[in-house]
Amino acid sequence: MWSSNDSTEVAFLPIYLVLGCVAAASAVRHGLRGALGHISLVIFCVVRFVGNLLLLIAAHTSGDVKGLVIAGFIMQGLGYSFLITAMLSYLSHLIRDMDRAEAEPAEKEAGGKRTRIERILNVVNIVALVLLIVGFNESMGSISTSSGALNMQDLNVMVKVGNILYLALTVLLAAIAFMHIPRISTSRQKLLLYTMISALPFMVVRCVYTVYVTFQGNPRHGSLAARIVCQYVMEVIVLIVLGVSGLLLPRQGTPHANPL
Template sequence: MTLDAQGILAAVTIAIYVPVLLISFKLVAKHRSIGWILLLVFCLIRLLGGSLLVAAEDITPVNTSLYLGGYALEASGLSPLLMSTLGLLRTVSQTPLGESRYNRLFYLLKILATGALVLTIFGVSDSGTSSANAMRQAGVLLFALLYIIITGICLILWSRVTTVMRYRKELLKAISIALPFLAVRTLYSVLSTFSSSTFSLSASSTPSDSDLAKFNIVTGEWQIYLVMGMLMEYAVVILYAVAGLLLPLDQDYKSSDFNQEAYPLSNPQY
């Protein structure tokens, strides 16, 4: 089997996400919270998408459904990564009573992320129409908006860091370090989506701007996809996985020197 550049990258994706998937199962069992569950979902999406693209290159005659499925998963993978970040921030914002201070906000943002994902999936699956292109663009812009809001939440938590419990402060540091990588990954999705008037598996789609054509996930330059796409999101995943393995978040509730008065914002805020 001979793979082209995209096929090789898909095979590499499978290889690097298998160990992270196993770690993600451990993190879900350890922490049992939505942020780690969504990290597991992201790893599954990357493995499935990579497998479809590798299989597509191995099958003769060409099966466009496999390519479409693989690239659709690639395009929608940003959603669980952003939602995982959101879930981890929710963990950071928990009070000593185990409640999030911003439950209503996180609920609304979950709806926003779900809506962006639905628009992206429908835009890819019905790629031959102008309305599908509008849905893809609307979806990715919602992802960009979600990233901006996530950054804002992170800044708010830092401004009130004295109210954040000990190990959750360390998790907040990991999320903050991951944000620049996540920004580049989100930017790549925006540029890729606006690089073509349709989501096509051939080079015949009409570029909306020649300068953006190189960012196209299907027909663009694989080096850009490798750096802005694969490496950026993998850096985020590794940061979250390492933080999840090292931080005993449950110990925040078992600390012998826990002082309720040290957390004046422990009551839920909306």
């Protein structure tokens, strides 16, 4: 018998496929050199699709399904890492575009500092991902099945720390984006920055919700409506914003353009 959670995960499978195709179109349009952010979006869609599929299989399989549950949760947590990677790509291109436009020694030095900040943010992203993977693996002993329903009673503290790091990283990215508003000097910079500003609030909502349910002890805990809105819909909005932005940005080789 299918639960409401199962129906929700099935409903979003074709959505991930469609949005993955949009991201792939953006990646092809800009070529490998300029499509890092869009390739990350394609990977995100694939990972979320597989994660949902694994949880569905686990929910309707008899016997020991702990491995499938862990893999499904890891896929869902790992997916957000690729959204962060895409956003970091936008930030990197934005900062370099602004520095080239200003082309002053002081700004070039500042640009070097910002590059170091980007590297630090990438490291935090990787650390959060590792914490989620290890934490979910350590939580395997807490998974039980009851009446066909999956229940994870107690998550390892590393899962909680990993999700908190993602929330902090997302808020920091939003703050950095808003700090760069006064530096906008071209339409391309405006599109890059406003794409970030448009997408990041939805990512913050998604992270706040994830932290909340993690501390409740079960990633599928609480209201299904809240889960649909605060997790699935937030992610879909971010994918749409970044996907459309990729289609609007000028392609590689366009004069005075530095496409993603």
